[in-house]
Amino acid sequence: QFEGVHDDFVAQGGENEGLGGSEGASADDGATGGDGTESTGGGGDDASGGGGGGGGGGNDNGNAGNGDTTGVTADTITIGIHAPLTGAAPLKQESFATGKDLYWQYGNGGKPVEIHGRTVETVFADDQYRPSTARQVCQTMAEEQQAFALIGAGGTDQIQACAQYAASEDVPYLSTGVTETGMGSLDTYFAASMTYKQQTPMLADYIKNELGVTDASKVAAVVTNTPNFDDAVEGFTGSFDGVDVFRPDKNERGSSAAGNLCTGTVKNYDVVFVLTSPTFYLEMAAASGCRPQFVGVGVSMGIDQVASTGCSAAGSTEGARFFNPTPAFADAGEYDPDFLAAVDAAGIEADDVTWMMWGQSKVLHQMLEQAGEALDRGAFMDAVAGQKFSTGVFPDLNYSDGPFGATQVSVLRNVCDGGGHYETDFAFVNGF
């Protein structure tokens, strides 16, 4: 079943490579603008790219602008990114420092990407893994630092808070790893990956079919107590009836949950689904005397830093599997050689965060391209809604039915050998 999906992907990969090639070509031409847009549209020959053709059409129609050109000048577009660098899910600062501009500066065959004659600049803010801080920094980026659009790089509650703000001020917002709660109605919001509600039934199938655990009493879910994860829990328990669910608080310590996992003779879970902050997960993993199989969905669990920390804690996260929007960084070259080329050109030390941001930027690039030369926020939203995008790094996106356009995930496995990182088990699958 999976093989087929994989084959499917490889077929698409050809298309993706074609896309990369066409970009390269456009760079060679030194001509952007209409031609560049058409290269996306070029995928329209394939079934999956049909929407792209439509997009091309939309572009021709000219998108309905609203005159809000905040962040857009004659030759630049400013993008704001927020992510936790501190708090319970701290990501490495350097990864963002190097990653946020990599695509925009080197994504065009080692040269800066141009979109209708404009280059892209980025601003970045630490949201401290707190929704309220996220809202503040999003306001600052959108209003003071004049970001045209915002990107949420991780953290569901923060993404929700920032998206709410963005919607109230009509600022385009793109993110990965999300809840559906309260997001479907936000008309400036676009998800770049599957939602948790979409992923968790898949995860349940994965546990049953791939890990071979069908006894619900051997499965536990540890999911942070936020309403934004309720849909994830529902999705999971809906497909896996009878699993034990623990809902620790957002600021609870992981060691307090360890007692749940290894209650000796009474209960010993084989598989534990975690949807919490990385520090909680790592602590829980380190403090539990037993070694269950950790699985999950969500961006921050899948990052290599978590894997490597988990591995040094007595190998406690060895073998954990996580659904991720992108394939593993370790295999980046296989899915987008341009990435490695850009990294070389930039002369930086890349990691999986850089890789994620690369993919997100790539998605945004296509969106901006689609919006046309007369860029404003209205035109952007208009151009994205109802369109399809395909990058080969992120899953293919189809926004014809609303803001949740993804249907594929990749499965990463925590490998402790050689420092602790993730490897790709499956790339771009639709189910198990």
Add this chain to the structure above:
Amino acid sequence: MATATMVLTRVKVQRRFGLALRVTVVLALLVLAALPLLLGGDVWAQRISRAAIYAVIGLSINTLTGHAGQISLGHQAFVGIGAFAAAFMASRLGAPLGFGLAAAGVAGAFTAVVIGLVALRVTGLYLALVTLAFGLTAETTIFNWREFTGGGAGAFAPRPAVLASDHAFALLCLGVLGLVLYLDWRIVSTKTGRALAAVRNNERIASTLGVNVTGYKLAAFSLSGLIAGLAGGLFAHWNQIVQAMDFEFQVALVWVLMTVVGGLRSRLGVILASAFFALLPLTLPNFLSSLPWQPPFLNEAVYHVLPPFIVVVMLLVVLRFFPGGFGQLLRPATDWLAGKRKQ
């Protein structure tokens, strides 16, 4: 005789001139302070609101610690309860803002009185510990109570249409700050202030002078809680989303240090210090990144660590060199403005 008259007139003229000068200076300072609000756009309006809210919090701590001499290391709990109460009123019950703020104040006051009842039995260092433990418990228990606070996602506190603009909201915050300032001023200049001074210094002496020590302590707790809750309500609507982690117990520590740095019982000092620490995390990153030379190991991640770092450095300097805080540093200027002269 004639010379005497002349001297007198000159003194009078000088006095009058001095008064005019002082009024001018005060007005100029106020205008200067208002400039960001007028010219700074929404972002600065939000910052001014935040500064005002912090100042209200500082004055709330000042009421309890400065006037009544009761230490609280869990003040963030009172503010947080106010914030969640306001958010609850606004988002769950759809109540008008006024009710929300009232509920916030009442919730803060109620919680503070409960802690105040404990404070009657334990003193000094133990009270510090109790309030700290309470703050921690509030953070993890009350603020994570999902029905009330929305769990990890936080609670939303939308603003009513009239106050939807950040400028209007800033004016509301400044208004509340003005009100609290007035209260504080009246406290110190009436018997209440003197009674609290006695309670703070020597409870036995206070009681033999007819001061109801228990009553005044509880009153100080409830007033402080009321103001803190009110500040919390404003905070909720300021950010429009409130979350348990906004009220971590470290926040209370920073607030206490901030108030001490400002100078206990110095209104101006407390306001300045509070405003400073309110704006620091918002303005520091952009300020630092605009510097021509970037200090080493400064990165995005440390920006939110820097404020406590700075507050502590200031605290240690203050404690060692001018224990009266900003207030003491500003004393000559404020004395001049108030028209006091040295004998």
Add this chain to the structure above:
Amino acid sequence: MKRRQLLKVEGLMLRFGGLQVLNDLSLSVREGQIVGLIGPNGAGKTSCFNCLTGIYQPQGGRVFFDGRDVSHLPTHRRARLGMARTWQNLGVIDALTVTENVMLAQHQRAGYSALAGMLGLAGTWHRERELRRDAAEIIEYFGLEAVADERTGELPYGVRKTCDMAMALASDPKMLLLDEPASGLSPEEALGLADTLRELRDRLKLTILMIEHHVPLVAEVCDYVYVLNFGELLTEGEPAAIQRHPEVIAAYLGGTAEPTEPPEWPLQPEGAPHGTA
């Protein structure tokens, strides 16, 4: 002429752990009298004051003030009935100025509620001005106007002592309880105190109960004296008689008493530890 009893104490019992500080102590003070309370260190004099004012809760006995049983009233309520006291180790608030201290002492007669003051209701401003004027008057009476705006903590001991006395008066009391008012004063100052006390009694119709070790002052000014020893009443009477009382000489005055049996260490602590009350 028999005047009415303003203060009456019956069977006061006070224990701290195993230490019997006051044992069945009874005494009374008539209106307009100056009464002395003397006795060796640690006899329980200050503790007695603490029981009268409600600082200590005695295990037994009752206190009547102004015809009312105040045994169970908290300290501030007794103060409001008109009991004012000074402290052996001073009852001024060091952090406040002399004026502020005196105005603090006016607390109970401020005439407005704390809430009204806080809100700045109309009457309070006027009343504050009046209080300030009264305070200035009292300060002038005690000759403190030169230091009115200085913090008491920075003043010499004698001046602070005077401020303490001014505060006791500022509360407009019926009765003054003075704990060693002459200690720390020079001989002349101590004698001046005698005049002040008489004037207070005669002009302001105050009743005074005074603890004092300065025997000449007690002899000079007191109408009646109680002698306390080990928490019990040793004797009572006119000052002149007391000074001749052999047991008082033996237990307290010392000096001229002929040597009695070989000295024995007392079983109960003699000296009060530092900082009592």
Add this chain to the structure above:
Amino acid sequence: MGAFLALGLFQGAVYGLLAVGIVLVYKAKRVFNFAQGEFGGVAAFTAFAIVVGAGLPYWVGVVGGLAAAVAMGLIVERVIVRPLESSSRTIMLVALVGVALFTIAIIVLLGQPIPRVMPPLISGGGVNILGAGILPQQLILMAVLAVLAAAMAWFFKTDMGLAVLASSQDTRAAQVVGISPVAVSRLVWGMAALLGGIAGLLYAPVGIFTPGFMTLTMLVPAFAAAVLGGMTSLPGAFIGGLAIGVVQNLGIYYLGQQLKVPGAAELGVFALLMLVLLIRPQGLLGKEA
């Protein structure tokens, strides 16, 4: 249930270790040392830098970590405690809170706020105690706590310990008999820092650690442990620590798991603290000195 009990007991060992340091400072100085946790933080991060960062042998890390903690203790004594000796205890407390926040800020500035893993003294799987996997490191921790609590109790019986007690009661009198209050002060803070450092070094390898890991989650339970034990009693700190750990985990089990009360661990500690302070303020084994 059994697992929670065991986890609580061993979690409590850390509280106990911190509480021993807190009690030491309180006995000697009548001060609540809010910086006690960060002595451990400094030791752990220094040791981490030496062992993992620089790749030097483990014992170098241990020595370096403890040295860093003691150095911090002496600096705190010289720069904060001594100049503030004459100010109120509340001010001192606020200053020590400041020290803790300051240290955390420094650690974040120098390192990053990311979680780290310190290798344990003895690696290897956990021992099953009542169904909970208890790491060898935690067993060591428990043993060290017992030894240190006993050693500190013994210390206060020695002349040196008496001198420490004496100068806490009356500095002037201590000087009169020839004790140097400054030397005593240094000794106390050095020892407290050493105790804190040991706690940090032993606890960091249990799970992961982040800046402020000793202060943010452990200090309040440790204080509760000290208060429960009577604030001045070293056996009390030992028992109090274990008791708080157990109460915390029973709280998680009963309140959190059964009744779904959020923040059950903190609630349990707070409730116990209030109970002690309101009903038996002198704690379990408390007496003066």
Add this chain to the structure above:
Amino acid sequence: MALLEVENLRAGYGSVPVLHGVSLNVEEGSNAVLLGLNGAGKSTTLMTLAGLLPATGGEIRYDGKPLTGSPGARVRAGIVLVPEGRLVFPALTVKQNLRLGAWTIRRDARRVRRNLQEVYQIFPRLEERADQTAGTLSGGEQQMLAIGRGMMSSPRLLLIDEASLGLSPKLTEQVFAAVKLINQRGVTVLMVEQNAGVLAQADTAFVMQQGRVTITGSGSETLADDVVRAAYLGV
């Protein structure tokens, strides 16, 4: 040669000078008394001698050599102060208090034991109360403890500040008797007193006035001086 020679000693608190040039000599083995009104600077003198206050001028010679150094060093040299207000360690037992008195010689266990025996001999009361906390002792007992603690480090010069403060006349007599005994065992004593009784047994008396020694004489001479009697002894 005098054991203690003080010449023109100046000292004070902060910037406030209290001693304006104190000069006095105390012979080895003698029993000297320092008199003066409240605030004359008697306690200040003793504290400066014990090293608790820095001297701002003048010279102290002890055993012929200039005396400087920390309080601890002076205790080791044999100068021990029995401070005003007793200053025992209230929460420690009598025995622990005495043990701390021997702080500077704590390594010489035999001497500590011998001194303890001696103190118990002079003050049998302390042996009875050995395990009682000092804070619960009576004032007189505390005064004995303070003196006994001073004896524990085998002093050569004992500085006693108002031993009779707060004691009844009977207690005062007993304490003075003990001091006499100590003096007879060869310890030089300089005591501050306001009690006339002590003058009779004193070898030397100094009268202090506003930070200076204004009268020096033998004990009995001074006692006979009417001016001194009236002004300083309140007799």
